[in-house]
Amino acid sequence: MDFFDKIGETLVNAGKDVKEKARDVSEVAKLKIDIHSKEEFVEKQYAALGKSYYEKHNGESECEEAEQFFLISEALEEIERMKAEVLKIQGSAECPKCGAKMPDAATFCSNCGTKLDDMFEE
Ligand SMILES: [Zn+2]
Numbered sequence: 001m002d003f004f005d006k007i008g009e010t011l012v013n014a015g016k017d018v019k020e021k022a023r024d025v026s027e028v029a030k031l032k033i034d035i036h037s038k039e040e041f042v043e044k045q046y047a048a049l050g051k052s053y054y055e056k057h058n059g060e061s062e063c064e065e066a067e068q069f070f071l072i073s074e075a076l077e078e079i080e081r082m083k084a085e086v087l088k089i090q091g092s093a094e095c096p097k098c099g100a101k102m103p104d105a106a107t108f109c110s111n112c113g114t115k116l117d118d119m120f121e122e
Contacts, residue, residue: 053065054069054072057069058072058073087101090102090103090104090105091103091104091105092104093106093116095109095111095112095114095116096114096116097109097112097114098111098112098114100112
């Protein structure tokens, strides 16, 4: 094998390495996406499990998670209070078709899509 053949072979091998590395990189990227979505899936299952545990055992004072139960209940109450406040500020029109509550300024029902202006004209 003469000098130029050797150079040629080295270049071909280098090209192969680059291709292989590019494939590795995209494979790793794909795996990372898969890992992330599986982790999200597991988080959702944990959350669902926690919610069903909360609903079953909330109010039992003799349990280890009493403090977390309390924090969740408190947060839920605050969410309801803030939702009520939003309705108070925005007004509370009712969809004549499905009865959903929404801001006075709404032109479409966010629940069933009825155009509210039309209903008033009829
Ligand atoms: Zn509606």
